[in-house]
Amino acid sequence: xxxxxxxxxxxxxxxxxxxxxxxxxxxxxxxxxxxxxxxxxxxxxxxxxxxxxxxxxxxxxxxxxxxxxxxxxxxxxxxxxxxxxxxxxxxxxxxxxxxxxxxxxxxxxxxxxxxxxxxxxxxxxxxxxxxxxxxxxxxxxxxxxxxxxxxxxxxxxxxxxxxxxxxxxxxxxxxxxxxxxxxxxxxxxxxxxxxxxxxxxxxxxxxxxxxxxxxxxxxxxxxxxxxxxxxxxxxxxxxxxxxxxxxxxxxxxxx
Amino acid sequence: xxxxxxxxxxxxxxxxxxxxxxxxxxxxxxxxxxxxxxxxxxxxxxxxxxxxxxxxxxxxxxxxxxxxxxxxxxxxxxxxxxxxxxxxxxxxxxxxxxxxxxxxxxxxxxxxxxxxxxxxxxxxxxxxxxxxxxxxxxxxxxxxxxxxxxxxxxxxxxxxxxxxxx
Numbered sequence: 001x002x003x004x005x006x007x008x009x010x011x012x013x014x015x016x017x018x019x020x021x022x023x024x025x026x027x028x029x030x031x032x033x034x035x036x037x038x039x040x041x042x043x044x045x046x047x048x049x050x051x052x053x054x055x056x057x058x059x060x061x062x063x064x065x066x067x068x069x070x071x072x073x074x075x076x077x078x079x080x081x082x083x084x085x086x087x088x089x090x091x092x093x094x095x096x097x098x099x100x101x102x103x104x105x106x107x108x109x110x111x112x113x114x115x116x117x118x119x120x121x122x123x124x125x126x127x128x129x130x131x132x133x134x135x136x137x138x139x140x141x142x143x144x145x146x147x148x149x150x151x152x153x154x155x156x157x158x159x160x161x162x163x164x165x166x167x168x169x170x171x172x173x174x175x176x177x178x179x180x181x182x183x184x185x186x187x188x189x190x191x192x193x194x195x196x197x198x199x200x201x202x203x204x205x206x207x208x209x210x211x212x213x214x215x216x217x218x219x220x221x222x223x224x225x226x227x228x229x230x231x232x233x234x235x236x237x238x239x240x241x242x243x244x245x246x247x248x249x250x251x252x253x254x255x
Numbered sequence: 256x257x258x259x260x261x262x263x264x265x266x267x268x269x270x271x272x273x274x275x276x277x278x279x280x281x282x283x284x285x286x287x288x289x290x291x292x293x294x295x296x297x298x299x300x301x302x303x304x305x306x307x308x309x310x311x312x313x314x315x316x317x318x319x320x321x322x323x324x325x326x327x328x329x330x331x332x333x334x335x336x337x338x339x340x341x342x343x344x345x346x347x348x349x350x351x352x353x354x355x356x357x358x359x360x361x362x363x364x365x366x367x368x369x370x371x372x373x374x375x376x377x378x379x380x381x382x383x384x385x386x387x388x389x390x391x392x393x394x395x396x397x398x399x400x401x402x403x404x405x406x407x408x409x410x411x412x413x414x415x416x417x418x419x420x421x
Contacts, residue, residue, distance in 0.1 A: 018278055018280045019276050019277065019278040019280065019281055021274050021275070021276050021277075021281075022274075023274040023275060025404045027402070091277050097404060098404075100274075100275055100277075102276060102277045102278070104277075104278055134402055134404055135404060135406060137273075137274030138274070139273065139274040139276060141276060141278065141280050141281055141284065143280050173287075175287050175288070175291050177288070177291070186409075190273060192273075192284055192287075192288070194283075194284060194287050196280070196283055209280060209283070209284060211273075211284050213273050213274050215274065217406050217408065217409055218409060
């Protein structure tokens with residue numbers, strides 16, 4: 001198998017993408033202080049007027065022999081800033097331990113996502129001066145809303161849950177997780193299929209979720225070229241998984 | 256080669272974190288996954304929690320959380336080290352062989368997979384969330400340090416697979 005980032009895929013004007021995420025786990029290699037980071041982001045990102053500090057909490061659940069589980073929360077303090085664009089469609093997190101960029105629906109296209117994410121990444125890069133990425137993730141979450149009272153998963157997903165033979169139950173939930181290693185490449189693809197049930201099935205359709213997360217945890221030296229080339233490869237993998245997961249019927253709906 | 260591939264595939268499944276999302280749907284998926292993982296980790300056959308490894312970690316951390324716990328001036332195991340070690344255990348793939356757990360005089364917690372004196376792996380977790388590993392694989396040695404961000408580094412998964420492989 002060979003990844004071919006030049007391959008083109010059908011553009012789907014009504015793609016069911018509710019969130020597209022690019023996440024880079026790395027480490028700030030200069031002092032990472034709230035006042036400085038927030039002042040610089042305000043100056044460099046006037047189109048992202050909504051800033052909010054990112055506080056880190058950790059919930060710990062202890063399981064002790066003979067005792068009920070004990071949960072407690074620890075405040076780990078400030079770790080970065082979350083910014084949101086004026087139209088609410090773009091969210092970025094500038095954290096001590098990495099950068100995260102999300103595009104919410106409606107999704108436009110790959111070029112727009114990549115260019116905006118890389119524009120903000122360059123700002124992060126100047127602020128944090130990281131040299132090595134520990135993890136890079138490209139995640140697309142698709143949410144396919146079925147017509148009211150329709151439960152025919154097979155019309156939308158090629159790999160769909162099948163009830164036990166001899167029973168005719170109603171699915172009220174399912175979760176299917178595939179983790180795929182890509183031969184010859186340091187990529188893993190996590191594919192999750194699950195569903196969301198509305199509170200009232202008489203008035204709203206249930207939603208099928210197809211979540212495709214392409215990840216590499218092989219560390220690499222950070223440079224714009226390497227980042228762009230990895231993202232192009234990961235996008236190809238994501239598209240291959242997406243187009244092989246949905247049916248022709250679903251494809252027509254997204255045109 | 257086939258064994259390597261099986262080992263790698265086996266050890267990459269179900270262990271890692273997802274790329275974080277911010278939408279409601281992303282939260283829904285995370286919650287479903289956490290419930291499912293917790294459920295499987297409670298299984299004695301598949302999960303380290305079911306095998307009592309988390310209890311063992313807690314016991315070791317409790318026994319070694321005071322200064323001089325070895326009567327030779329050892330540094331106490333602190334809360335951050337315990338948290339990092341706990342997360343490391345949670346991030347290991349389902350079905351992985353259970354490690355034995357110990358503490359070191361510098362206050363680090365250690366996980367050891369031991370098959371024979373020449374096939375052994377030790378991973379030591381520091382409060383700074385660094386994983387120091389050293390392995391003996393027959394005539395070969397492997398050692399190094401990897402940061403821990405929530406996913407078990409592939410080099411360590413690979414070493415676990417090689418040490419425990421039949």
